[in-house]
Amino acid sequence: MSGVHDMGGLECYGPIEYETDEKFHNDWERQVLAITLAMGATGTWNLDQSRFSRESLEPSDYLSIGYYRIWLKALESLLLQHELVTQHELETGRSYSEPKQVKRVLKATDVAAVLKKGGPVSREVSHEPRFSIGDVVRVKNIHTPKHTRLPSYIRNHVGIVHAIHGAHVYPDAHAQGLGEDPQWLYNIKFQASELFGVPRSQHDFTHADCWEPYLEIHHG
Amino acid sequence: MIDPASVLAEFGVELPENTRISVWDSTAEVRYLVIPMRPENTEHLSESELQNLINRNSMIGTALATPVDEATP
Structure with missing residues (x-):
């Protein structure tokens, strides 16, 4: 769901109120x-x-x-x-x-x-991952009123498959009570300038973990 | 995170201009362990002396390890 919890890439909340090590305030x-x-x-x-x-x-x-x-x-x-x-x-x-x-x-x-x-969410699946390390992928422009862990700041942006974490429970299905529906999970590496525009250093990157249904091959 | 260098500055970490910055957004259940960069002149230190140089923030990527000459024994 596009909502206020999806704060990645926003700058409107002011500086971080830095705390040392409090776990509880009350x-x-x-x-x-x-x-x-x-x-x-x-x-x-x-x-x-x-x-x-x-x-x-x-x-x-x-x-x-x-x-x-x-x-x-x-x-x-x-x-x-x-x-x-x-x-x-x-x-x-x-x-x-x-x-x-x-x-x-x-x-x-x-x-x-x-x-x-703990509650591990990694699962064995019988099918192979669709993407390989080094593939250039685009994050699909998905807008859903339901739960997703696809942050809006990476939607429709292009990155590189940096790592494959194995198959994990797919939150988008799990949150709807549709079962675990395990999907391959990838770490995707984006250039900061791709996500946030220039001028950003060509040497700065942002990594995010994306499930396979969030991604498609980029034909650029 | 649009401006990670400024966010780090809010934590009191000022990095040289040419430092490469990689942000790892934890969007799944995978968690990342930060290994702080080893401070200079620490080759002779024991494990417990090295432990003295790290703290909570240096293990989550919002602080550098303490330089040897600033460490409290």
Whole structure:
């Protein structure tokens, strides 16, 4: 979705407010992280659906409420969508309905082991990658109202296949609940001047990871 | 990122004009490990002395490793 979360290449937000090493600014943020991970672990939705939920917030909220409030609002929206909580329950902070069954429950004693294991998204596929290292490719001019990890600043630009990462879960399909649909993932190297115009040094580059459906061979 | 040199300057990193800059945008689940450039005159240092020269920012690409003469033991 073209939205305010897609900030690559924008310059309107002013200088970075540089912080040293704070992970949390308030104690409630620790709880939001814990609840978000615990609910993610139930398997009611996947990582890409939770990303899309964050991207679907009101733009003015997304830009102003801060990182963990974004997480919380997106989590509330997913809980409502999946009827795990009612609006009334959210507003009153009390449960009025029978707890619903979820697929899995992450027990406190298992958290460290589960987090250490991670959630790899690389997959084996039987077909060969369509592109090879060194191929000159154009990023397709795709505009979708759904979730994508194709940043707008590389759309319709030409780059070179720099590396092949293997096949990975395809977020565009996964976020729609269409299964993992693994696709080959490539690292694409763009000249800074190709993306951002001249004058940019001919020696500066930007790399971005792109799934195969984002790309086509450039006949230049 | 249109102007990475200026963004690095916001982190207090001023690079010589002719430095080549490559930006790696983490658009998938792949993460990149930054190996900081080895500061000069460090060939004789032990592993723990070298560890003293790196910090969080030098491992994420927003700082250089600390020069030997500025390191606190």
